[in-house]
Amino acid sequence: MQFFIEVLLGGLLSGVMYSFVALGFVLIYKASGVFNFAQGAMVFAAALSFVGFQNLGLSFPLALLAAFTTMVALGILTERVVLRPLVNQPPITLFMATIGLSYVIEGLAQGFWGANVRGLELGVDDVPVQWLMDSTGIGVSSFDLFGAGVAAVLVALLALFFQYTRIGRALRAVADDHQAALSIGIPLQTIWRIVWAVAGFVALVAGLIWGARNGVSFSLTFTALKALPVLILGGFTSIPGAIVGGLIIGSTEKLAEVYLGEYVGGGIDSWFPYMMALTFLLIRPEGLFGEKHIDRV
Amino acid sequence: MKNVIPLKKTLAAAVFSVAALSAAVGDAFAQAKEQFIGLPSYRVGAYAAGGSGLYGGWIDYMAMINERDGGVGGVKLTWEECETEYNNARGVECYERLKKKGSTGNSVFQPVSTGITYSLLDKVVADKIPMVTIGYGRTDAADGRVFPWVFPMITTYWSQATTMVKYIGAKEGGIDKLKGKKIVYLYHDSAFGKEGLTVLEKQAQKYGFSLVLLPVAHxxxxxxxxxxxxxxxxxxxxxxxxxxxxxxxxLKAAAKTGYPREKMVGVWWAGAEEDTVPAGDAAKGFTAAGFSVAGPNYPVIKAIQDNVYKKNKGNMEDKTRVGSVNYNRGVVHGIITVEAIRTAQAKFGKKPLSGDEMRWGFEHLDIDAKRLKDLGAEGFMPNLKITCADHEGSGLVKYQQWDGKQWKIVSDWIEPDREMVRGMIEESAAKYAKEKGITPRDCAKEG
Known part of the structure; x- marks a missing residue:
């Protein structure tokens, strides 16, 4: 039982890590209906910029500020150069544009900061919490707990932003209907700039957490793969959905790998979450918290 | 007067023609004195960090040979990179693009990717271009009777796996102490990761330890x-x-679960700075295999610094990486390529070599202790002697431990379980020969 609890807890905390990346997808999809394929590249570029600025001699807060500014600039530039010319184009066109964008971001980041793999320290040890280990025998990493805390704060901030600020309400209006939002004077381009900048900030947080866990390298772009089943499960438009979806995917993939893996050759955590998400799609296509879309025929 | 102008024109045309002809002959001569090496590299994408070090070392070594010695036997080395991004399809495309370059065509192809190696096994035979795979690729290609065009040199994955067991045995106080022990094989769930499986299972049977297999998805x-x-x-x-x-x-996950890094032994593709630096303190104490060693304190590296970097002609943007594990692996690639050219020139003359002639050079490569000393690579890489039947040529592996800042050598060159590995290689190669309808060469008749 103790081992089961440890696997479950570990899975839940891993799920929080997936949610960080999923949040970036949700933000952009919610506000613009664009599935941003470049989110993984943004996570990589954000973490690489932060470490790059640190290597230039900037202190932690200054490097954070510089990386944040970079991501905001990238968001604004994306709106200006990629999205604005494609207003009113079909969603698939915007999606294809973000595929191209991902290559551009990856190339620019590596071209500017170099391809070297770097370490990233946030000052939180990734070791088991000793008192918990001594009293229960269950190993839970202090870094994972830190990650969960950061996720909680981030979700609370985003929820407050969307619910209680004027810009947040405008974002929701744009998400519901571009044309209607424009007709009542909501500036679409400004809203898109803001949402891409916020997605850049979320990418920076995700990049810092994942970078501190595995190092800052090109492989950070792969974190997007972990977020996709989370999105399918939690819904593409729900911030709480990204968190709950992450928790479900994280815990079930770990339990499946540990208890079923050996019977099917192991290494199932790459496809099990997708299988689960697809099964879930059959039952609830809009995801757990996604908005049910009803079209007038 | 009427005839003067045509005469002048004729003379001018003649002078121009002679000059053009001279230039063309000169060009052809210059071209003829160059040995072209095609480099399928990966400097962008997921594996760029390792690639930039490896190709940097390789190119720097060849540049040093040109700068210091004026090339090999008076033949200048030339090269061209082609970006594969470690992708099979791009690797094959690079092979096709490079094979006709240079006065004699590309004389050797070194894919630095097991996937690309498998994709080209048949092509290199048809095109008569030797394929050298140092520390990767298809292990049974070490049987040169079946694979005359493929050279999985220095050490194969199977040899390496047996040296890992020997190293662990030595740490336990003797190979017999492995009986009853438990070893986890944590592997990349791919053809590369599964390459070590069979031989480790055989080793487990032989020495009585239990082997737990844990695949990790890409x-x-x-x-x-x-x-x-x-x-x-x-x-x-x-x-x-x-x-x-x-x-x-x-390494991070080991620290997180409290597993001692001193009890972890890595394959050589886990044993570079790019693997340990991102893990920070969690990597301290981790040991990994190597077919070459880390560090800049070898005469061969000094020669590169003196002849290339002092003239601002170095390939590495970050000069602190000169002497890193991947950089030194690149230097080993350079040494083997240049020594094969030297060996082939001794037989075919000091001229640009064809792929067929280079293949002969690789198959007669003999880098003994004296030659290593002359090259400034004593202790840097193991001795190497390739024969018609044995395209591995060494099998020796050294172990290095990460002390938190750099790799430190913690073993001498360790011999593989030759009897077991060679038996497996011959068995597997014979099966391949039967499948493909290949009649193995009779090495007694080879020159």
Whole structure:
């Protein structure tokens, strides 16, 4: 039982890590209906910029500020150069544009900061919490707990932003209907700039957490793969959905790998979450918290 | 007067023609005195960090030979990179693009990718271009009777796996002490990761230890469940057969679950700075295999610094990486390429060599201790002697431990279990020959 609890807890905390990346997808999809394929590249570029600025001699807060500014600039530039010319184009066109964008971001980041793999320290040890280990025998990493805390704060901030600020309400209006939002004077381009900048900030947080866990390298772009089943499960438009979806995917993939893996050759955590998400799609296509879309025929 | 102008024109045309002809002959002569080496490299994408070091070392070594010695036997080395991004399709495209370059065509192809190696096994035979795979590729290609055009040199994955068992045995106080021990094989769930499986299972049978297999799905940036299994299994040792982000993730996860890094032994693709630096303190104490060693304190590296970097002609943007594990691996690639040219020139003359002639050079390569000393690479890489039947040529492996800042050598060159490995190679190669309808060469008749 103790081992089961440890696997479950570990899975839940891993799920929080997936949610960080999923949040970036949700933000952009919610506000613009664009599935941003470049989110993984943004996570990589954000973490690489932060470490790059640190290597230039900037202190932690200054490097954070510089990386944040970079991501905001990238968001604004994306709106200006990629999205604005494609207003009113079909969603698939915007999606294809973000595929191209991902290559551009990856190339620019590596071209500017170099391809070297770097370490990233946030000052939180990734070791088991000793008192918990001594009293229960269950190993839970202090870094994972830190990650969960950061996720909680981030979700609370985003929820407050969307619910209680004027810009947040405008974002929701744009998400519901571009044309209607424009007709009542909501500036679409400004809203898109803001949402891409916020997605850049979320990418920076995700990049810092994942970078501190595995190092800052090109492989950070792969974190997007972990977020996709989370999105399918939690819904593409729900911030709480990204968190709950992450928790479900994280815990079930770990339990499946540990208890079923050996019977099917192991290494199932790459496809099990997708299988689960697809099964879930059959039952609830809009995801757990996604908005049910009803079209007038 | 009427005839003067045509005469002048004729003279001018003649002078121009002679000059053009001279230039053309000169060009052809210059071209003829160049040996072209096609380099399928990966400097962008997921594996760019390792690639930039490896190709930097390789190119720097060849540049040093040109600067210091004026080339090999008076023949200048020339090269051209082609970006593969470590992708099979691009690798094959690069092979096709490079094979006709240079006065004699591309004389050797070194894919630095097991996947690309497999894709080209038939093509290199048809095109008569030797394919050299140092520390990767298809292990049974070490049987040169069946694979005359492929050279998995220095050490194959199977040899390496047996040296890992020997190293662990030595750490336990003798190979006989492995009886009853438990070793986890944590591997990249791919053809590369599975390459070590069969031989380790045979070693487990031979020495009486139990082997627990734990695959990690690509890319390996999440290993929570595998390390919880390891915590449950409580193994005596963990063999880490990883690639890319899987390696620092494994080291971090080991620290997270409290597994001692001193009890982890990595494949050589887990044993570079790119694998340990991102893991920070979690990597301290981790040991990995190597077919070459790290460090800039070797005469061959000094020669590169003196003849290339002092003239601002170095390939590495970050000069602090000169002497890193991947850089030194690149230098080994350079040494082997240049020594094969030298060997082939001794037979065919000091001229640009064809792929067929280069193949002969590789097959007669003999880098003994004296030659290594002359090259300034004593202790830097093992002795190497290739024959018609044996395209591996060495099998020796050294182990290095990460002390938190750099790799430190912690073993001498360790011999593989030659009897077991060679038996497996011959068995597998014979099966391949039967499948493909290949009649193995009779090495007694080869020159």
């Amino acid at each position: 890319p390996g940036n999440e290993q929570q469940s595998q390390w919880l299994r390891i915590r449950q299994e409580k193994p005596d040792w963990v063999i880490l057969w990883g690639w890319g982000v899987m390696n620092p993730t494994a």
